[in-house]
Amino acid sequence: MKNLLKSAAVALAVSVAAFAPAVAQELKIGVAAEPYPPFSSPDASGKWVGWEIEFIDALCGEAKVKCVVTPVAWDGIIPALTTKKIDAIIGSMSITPEREKTIAFSDKYYNTPAAVIGPKGQKFDATPEGLKGKILGVQVSTVSADYAKKYFAPVVSEIKEYQTQDEANQDLAAGRIDATQADLITLQAFLDSDQGKACCETKGNVKDDPEILGAGIGIGLRQEDKALKDKFNAAIKAVRANGTYAAISKKYFDFDIYGK
Known part of the structure; x- marks a missing residue:
């Protein structure tokens, strides 16, 4: 009798589960x-x-x-x-x-590509030659940071790492760094802001490297x-x-x- 009751209970549970609404x-x-x-x-x-x-x-x-x-x-x-x-x-x-x-x-x-931005009126491009002797800001633990360390570290005076890209942008606007590298769209959002329009401009896209930039x-x-x-x-x-x-x-x- 116990086995019959147990079997009936299992069958009922299965039946209820079959008609229960799926949980996302x-x-x-x-x-x-x-x-x-x-x-x-x-x-x-x-x-x-x-x-x-x-x-x-x-x-x-x-x-x-x-x-x-x-x-x-x-x-x-x-x-x-x-x-x-x-x-x-x-x-x-x-x-x-x-x-x-x-x-x-x-x-x-x-x-989307990675790019470099810098102060208006300063003529340089997004190459090792263009960034020679400059302070370059990047966000920590990003592909732009990895790229900068490979291609720009030998020629820049310093690669300064930030917890956020916004901090790098703020230091660029304040003149504490000479340039920053990040995804073009993110940098464009800063350049479109009132602060970005006043201070900075695109210096160009960096040369692609799928091994680093992905x-x-x-x-x-x-x-x-x-x-x-x-x-x-x-x-x-x-x-x-x-x-x-x-x-x-x-x-x-x-x-x-x-x-x-």
Whole structure:
């Protein structure tokens, strides 16, 4: 009798589970805690906004997962992923061979060049010859920092590292450094501000090096999370195909940031 009752209970549980509504998978999506406009930054109320935040919403809606934006200090964001404090990084992280030794990446979801900006009226370009003897600011733990150390360290007087790109921009505006290197779009957002318009201008894009600058921006994932990678890759293709990607991008850019 006990066995019959047990079997009936199991059957009932299975039956209830079969008709229960599916619970959406919840993922913690890591973004840099430091503002990175126009991709991600907190507004006056503390809500995170920007192109990448809207992209996350669209992507997760397409993938049918619940996503929670989780700010993490940039220099600790990969350890946060590998120790399962977050489930993915959607924070303008370049796909590089060095990072792929530790984590996996989705397909790219945008790709823009790295550039150098400096004071108006000073003529130099984004080359080792142009930056010779100058103080160059970069954000710590970025591909631009790695690039600067390889190509510019032998000729500049100093490479100064900052926790945020905004700090580098502020020091450039104040004359404490001579130039800064970062993603072109992020630097353009600064140049379009009142402060940026007054002080600074683009000196050019740096020469490409895919080994350092990467093959575009991708979603950082744990290497074992292959099913999640497939799900995000499918979602990236879908939002590009159905026009959602273009609709979001038009709010922030006047060109296609997806790249070649």
